[in-house]
Amino acid sequence: MTSAEIKAAIDSQYPGTIVEREDLADHQVELKGDQWLDMATFLKNDPNLSFDQLECLTGVDTGEDGPLETRYNLHSMEHRHKIEVVISHDRENPKVASIEQLWRIGDWFERETYDMYGIVYEGHRDMRRILCPDDWEGWPLRKDYEGQESYHGIVVPKMKEEDGWE
Amino acid sequence: MTVDMLMDWFATIGDFPILSFLLAVVISGVPLFLVMALNAMVAVYVERKVSAFMMDRIGPMGQGPGLHAGKWGLLQTAADAVKLLVKEDTIPETSDKLLFKMAPFIIFIGAFLGLAAVPFSSVLQVADFNVGVFYIIAVGSIGVIGIVMAGWASNNKWSLYGAMRSAAQIISYEIPAGLSIIIPIMMAGTMNLQEMIHFQEGNVWGILPNWIIFNNPFTFIAFFIFFISAVAETNRTPFDIPEAESELVAGWMTEYSGFRWAVFFLSEYANMLVVSGLAVAGFLGGWQSPIPGMFDTGAWGLFWFMSKLIFLIFVMMWFRWTFPRLRVDQLMHVCWKVFIPIAMFNIFGVGIWKLIFG
Amino acid sequence: MGVVKGDQMILNIGPQHPSTHGVLRLEVMTDGEIVSEIRPHLGYLHRCFEKHSENVTYEQVIPFTDRCDYLAAMNSNFGYVVAMEELMEIKVPERVDYIRIIMGELNRIASHLLALGVYGLDIGAFTPFLYMLRDRERILDMFEYTCGARLLYNYMWVGGVSHDLPKDFEKICIGFLDYFEPQIEEYNNLLTYNKIFVERTADVGVIPADVAVSYGVTGPNLRGSGVKWDVRKDEPYSIYDRFEFDVPVGDGHFGTLGDCFDRYWVRMLEIKESVKILRQALKDIPGGDVHQMLPKKIRPPKGSVYRRTESPRGDLGYYIMSDGTPTPYRVKMRSPAFTALSVLDEVSRGWMISDVIAILGSLDIVLGEIDR
Structure with a gap:
């Protein structure tokens, strides 16, 4: 199926969930986050769509005041078609349903995005940091991230604009 | 002697x-x-x-x-x-220090005692027991106590795993090894190694030396069972499960360093010497020359014994650099379900053979 | 009264351990030798690749990609430049495509050789490792001859490659292939058909196809489970659609479909396919320039792209987001080893500690890429 057909299929099943956005390309679609788990189940199990592979899960920070986003690249091994789903989160309280039990790789992908952006995936059975240490503070890939002064007594070097590394 | x-x-x-x-x-x-x-x-x-x-x-x-x-x-x-x-001799803080220090020497004693009964030639043998074979098998088992001590005292999980695997392996493989070495005892009618070697004088069918391995088909099989079990008892590849470095780091030797570790190493090679010596004496004619009646006087005995010994040790090295490693359960499978039945059958076969042809 | 169970013991494999292929810590719950659960702890090698990328220009990201999958740095570069060119919608000169494929396939052979050799080492066979490393060395020599580096190349640039092929490279490469092809049979005789090796790997750590897809396992690991999926064939990038080659899949050669042996065997067969591609590429390579005229500071148009390519470990994807400035807004690397490692817990349950090492080795992970 083409991206337009996939979007139409989503729209007919869950009317009004597609958010219109100018800056997204054809293969991308923004969905509202409140029904995400149901929609993801539909995307995976519908025989015409059957997105059985979660290729990639990317967190994006759209800027200082903008929302956070999670982008799911879905792919179907059976039909060999793909779609990119974008879901926006409130910056102060970012959360969305976890798809960890649908696509098992979502487990680690969501942990990674949680680690980097602080997006909480509700229903995830093991929501811990994965790459950073468990007691790391802050969400490193957010655009407004300020590094820690020190970590367990180790001074964290900061980059200065002109002088390079301190 | x-x-x-x-x-x-x-x-x-x-x-x-x-x-x-x-x-x-x-x-x-x-x-x-x-x-x-x-x-x-x-x-x-x-x-x-x-x-x-x-x-x-x-x-x-x-x-x-x-x-x-x-x-x-x-x-x-x-x-x-x-x-x-x-090198610094490190002893872990939380180890059982007395056992930790003692373990290498117990393993060493086991290997060293075994060496005493190895007949290097008709005169070069430290102690000529009337129960030589039995003695070597018996003192060979002392080492496993040292291994378990080392593994337990190190207070390290890898060491413990290595020691447990090693204990299970050595005790298991002693059975096929023991059952196979019974066959030379049956053939020669003695446990004395010198007498056993004297039994292997002369030749069979005019071409082959009268070694026990060539005596009949059962002894031929028994030699291989004994040798493979011996390799397993010395913890060498493909049976190096107790010290498998890709799994258990170094097994029961993980916490040892310096001289204590060197003692382990010394014992390992001495063990190879002892089990190969037993195989040579029991199956390959000991210090007898491969060409009956030629080159069998004086120092030739030592030469032949050492040649056979070195060949067997070389085969062990050959194994090590050729084979991958078995898994614990596969190792036990080979021992209990393959070697022991065959070894039992061998004893039976040799008995029948002796009854008919002996 | 319930069933009497032996107390569980927690065993830490790593971070310093001979068989974790890097700095990985596995928290293994064991009952005796039997493993009941594995919790991998990652991040010991985390170097903030994605954060770094947001602070350097697009070209400066390339050396960082080298350091992610350091065993197949050419393929890491390749994935990034392919994604960048898709984002910028440019086409590179034909010679560049050929050179990239030659380098990518050579690096695939080198990476697979190391994977297979180290796998032998995990199982306990020392000798094949040295034989494979000997031949890998010759590939590294060719890389050194081409771009001066043996491990981290920074060879493929957006719109071109850093150096043209050196004099007589084609001849040297053909010479290597003629020497190398018979060696594959030698590896098989040394390791593959060894009874003990087969005993250790066949039927062990079976990944069923649906589990593999769900866990995002890709590359030789997925093909070992019998799924015919190869990005080079199914979503061709660069000029892979011009070459004739097969996609080997596992067939349960000595045991169950999707066991450790199948994953090993698929890699061995892939080496042969790479040789096939290399021979075709070396025959057809056209002349020409290897640099595309690009401005000094690349400014891709606003937008985002997700492009995956076939690295020796599987689907290597780059999600690149541009806001029109010379520095990337977001670079995300979807690393194949990351997804492959996530399946370890599922397939290792109920196996022994020795098998965990065998399964981990068969997944062929590179920690540099997992932790980024």
Whole structure:
């Protein structure tokens, strides 16, 4: 199926969930986050769509005041078609349903995005940091991230604009 | 035999039974220790070179006459030994210190005692027991106590795993090894190693030497079962599960360093010597010449014995650099479900054979 | 009264351990030798690749990609430049495509050789490792001849490659292939058909196809489970659609479909396919320039792209987001080893500690890429 057909299929099943956005390309679609788990189940199990592979899960920070986003690249091994789903989160309280039990790789992908952006995936059975240490503070890939002064007594070097590394 | 000869000789000087016994033991024990150390030195060097040639490498080249220009790296083991001796002897804080310190020496004693009964030639044998075979098998089992001690005392999970695996493996493989070595005992009708070797004089069918391995089909199979079990008992690849470095880091040796570790190494190579010696004496005619009636006087005995011994040790090295490692359950499977039934059947077969042809 | 169970023991494999292929810590719950659960702890090698990328220009990201999958750095570069060119919608000169494929396939052989050799080492066979490393060395020599580096190349640039092929490279490469092809049979005789090796790997750690897809396992690991999926064939990038080659899949050669042996065997067969591609590429390579005229500072148009390519470990994807400035807004690397490692817990349950090492080795992970 083409991206337009996939979007139409989503729209007919869950009317009004597609958010219109100018800056997204054809293969991308923004969905509202409140029904995400149901929609993801539909995307995976519908025989015409059957997105059985979660290729990639990317967190994006759209800027200082903008929302956070999670982008799911879905792919179907059976039909060999793909779609990119974008879901926006409130910056102060970012959360969305976890798809960890649908696509098992979502487990680690969501942990990674949680680690980097602080997006909480509700229903995830093991929501811990994965790459950073468990007691790391802050969400490193957010655009407004300020590094820690020190970590367990180790001074964290900061980059200065002109002088390079301190 | 050496001990007995020395004691007889002391008896001609005067009547001090205890003193002469102690003297005789020390006089024959010191060269034995030297043999053990020399064996380890040579075997480590040979192992390095053999592995290197098998792997398309050149092996140690630097150390040796004219250091760093030496062609063969002959002093590599000496350099290793010096390194091990000057290394810090680390003892983990939480270990059981007494057991930790004792373990290497118990393993060493096990290997060393076994060496005493190995018949290097018709005269070169420290102690000629009437139960030589039984003795070697018995003292060989002492080592496993040391291994379990080392594994337990280290207070390290890898060591514990290694020790448990090792204990299970050595105890299991002693059964097929023991059942197979019964066959030379049945054939020769003695447990005395010298008498067993004397039994293997002459030839069969005019061409082959009258070694027990060539005596009948059952003994032929028994030799291989014994040898493979012996490899397993010395914890070498493909049975090096207790110290499998890709799984258990170094097994029960993980926490040891320096000299204590060197003692383990020494014992491992001495064990190889002992089990190969037993295989040679029991199945391959001991110090008998392969061409009956030729080259079998005086020092030739030592030469033939050592040649056979070195060949078997080389085969063990060959195994090590060729085979992957078995898994614990597969190892036990081979032992309990394959070797022991065959070994049992062998005993039965040899009995029938002796009844009909003997 | 319930069933009497032996107390569980927690065993830490790593971070310093001979078989974790890097700095990985596995928290293994064991009952004796039997493993009941594995919790991998990652991040010991985390170097903030994605954060770094947001602070450097697009070209400066390339050396960072080298350091992610350091065993197949050419393929890491390749994935990034392919994604960048898709984002910028440019086409590179034909010679560049050929050179990239030659380098990518050579690096695939080198990476697979190391994977297979180290796998032998995990199982306990030392010798094959040295044989494979010997031949890998010759590939590294060719890389050194081409771009001066042996491990981290920074060879493929957006719009071109850093150096043209050196003099007589084609001849040297053909010479290597002629030497190398018979060696594959030698590896098989040394390791593959060894009874003990087969015993250790066949039927062990079976990943069923649906589990593999769900866990995002890709590359040889997925093909070992019998799924015919190869990005080079199914979503061709660069000029892979011009070459004739097969996609080997596992067939349960000695045991169950999707066991450790199948994953091993698929890699061995892939080496042969790479040789096929290399021979075709070396025959057809056209002349020409290897640099595309690009401005000094690349400014891709606003937008985002997700492009995956076939690295030796599987689907290597780059999610690149541009806001029109010379520095990337967001670079995300979807690393194949990351997804492959996530399946370890599922397939290792109920196996022994030795098998965990065998399964981990068969997944062929590179920690540099997992932790980024």
